[in-house]
Amino acid sequence: MTEKDFIPKAYPAAVEHGEVTWQSPSNIALVKYWGKLDNQIPANPSISFTLDSCRTTTKLKFQKKQKSAADFDFRLLFEGEEKDAFRPKILKFMQRVEPYLPFLKDYEFTIETSNSFPHSSGIASSASGMSALALCLMSLERQLNPEMDEEYFTRKSSFLARLGSGSACRSIEGELVVWGMHNNIYRSSDLYGVPFRDEVHDNFRNYRDTILLVDKGEKQVSSTLGHDLMNDHPYAETRFRQAHDNLDKLKKIFRSGDLSEFIKVVESEALTLHAMMMTSQPYFLLMKPNTLAIINKVFRFREETGLHLCFTLDAGANVHLLFPEKEAQETLEFIESELKQYCQNGQYINDRVGSGAKKLA
Numbered sequence: 001m002t003e004k005d006f007i008p009k010a011y012p013a014a015v016e017h018g019e020v021t022w023q024s025p026s027n028i029a030l031v032k033y034w035g036k037l038d039n040q041i042p043a044n045p046s047i048s049f050t051l052d053s054c055r056t057t058t059k060l061k062f063q064k065k066q067k068s069a070a071d072f073d074f075r076l077l078f079e080g081e082e083k084d085a086f087r088p089k090i091l092k093f094m095q096r097v098e099p100y101l102p103f104l105k106d107y108e109f110t111i112e113t114s115n116s117f118p119h120s121s122g123i124a125s126s127a128s129g130m131s132a133l134a135l136c137l138m139s140l141e142r143q144l145n146p147e148m149d150e151e152y153f154t155r156k157s158s159f160l161a162r163l164g165s166g167s168a169c170r171s172i173e174g175e176l177v178v179w180g181m182h183n184n185i186y187r188s189s190d191l192y193g194v195p196f197r198d199e200v201h202d203n204f205r206n207y208r209d210t211i212l213l214v215d216k217g218e219k220q221v222s223s224t225l226g227h228d229l230m231n232d233h234p235y236a237e238t239r240f241r242q243a244h245d246n247l248d249k250l251k252k253i254f255r256s257g258d259l260s261e262f263i264k265v266v267e268s269e270a271l272t273l274h275a276m277m278m279t280s281q282p283y284f285l286l287m288k289p290n291t292l293a294i295i296n297k298v299f300r301f302r303e304e305t306g307l308h309l310c311f312t313l314d315a316g317a318n319v320h321l322l323f324p325e326k327e328a329q330e331t332l333e334f335i336e337s338e339l340k341q342y343c344q345n346g347q348y349i350n351d352r353v354g355s356g357a358k359k360l361a
């Protein structure tokens with residue numbers, strides 16, 4: 001599919017008003033997306049686990065206007081309250097997706113949104129938030145074009161979510177999603193995420209992700225600025241090539257179920273992401289002392305127990321701990337007794353791999 005396939009022809013149906021609600025999860029990248037070209041095209045392919053309980057719920061109410069206006073018309077409620085701080089991001093999203101959703105200025109919208117995870121926990125809500133909003137708008141488009149098939153609905157939802165926040169395109173489906181062209185991944189695309197269709201060993205079923213909230217502060221580097229740092233980064237080309245190679249490695253690992261090899265790829269990806277930030281101009285150091293303390297304890301735990309706990313990081317200080325379901329009990333006990341102390345207010349979130357976004361009745 002190309003961008004043009006997402007530009008609709010005249011809509012056969014008329015829709016006056018209605019509402020729709022979607023719940024969309026966050027995701028955690030194993031191979032990281034870091035660096036982009038124009039229009040949110042990724043500089044390298046990435047793959048993520050879709051999460052389950054870290055979710056955004058978004059209700060979209062729509063009412064057709066008497067006549068189409070020059071501007072977008074929307075109210076935004078976050079956790080029940082008007083939230084002006086989020087308006088610019090939504091406005092920019094609407095501007096970007098309008099060529100693909102030409103009805104946007106014909107309606108008055110109310111967007112009511114809330115997160116399952118604590119507010120300003122340092123967990124990025126852009127992936128779950130943007131994907132939930134994209135799905136709501138696609139539900140309206142499907143009412144305008146009832147012939148739309150499921151495949152188109154899903155691909156276009158991911159395509160639109162990507163225009164809101166790149167990694168959001170990986171939150172529509174589960175359990176493993178690839179975004180970005182990769183020679184050895186069937187139907188992979190720079191335009192949207194696709195489920196990883198190869199064989200996946202049972203070791204990765206129900207994989208756990210416990211998120212340790214190390215630092216709940218505002219992000220020091222926005223992802224827009226962060227991606228831009230890769231534009232004239234001295235190691236960019238090597239890094240982009242490495243991401244392709246790591247996807248090839250993971251493809252084999254998913255088939256074989258080799259958890260030790262999985263850990264090597266995933267931890268190296270996390271540290272490479274941070275290494276890119278430390279070696280860009282300007283440079284950023286986003287890990288905190290507690291991030292490092294946790295990482296060192298994870299290394300020691302692995303050595304002492306032979307279990308397969310590993311970490312990954314996003315562009316921040318929080319730590320995602322990944323581990324197989326069958327090792328969950330011992331690992332969770334270790335987290336509670338040894339790692340909780342490094343979390344702000346002792347806060348962490350137990351999540352796991354999930355199957356993607358859901359429409360609520």
Ligand code: PMV
Nearest residue numbers: 029032033165166167223315
């Ligand atoms: O979707 P963005 O633009 O917020 O970028 C997210 C980048 C990372 O979270 C650091 C990595 C990833 O692939 O999710």
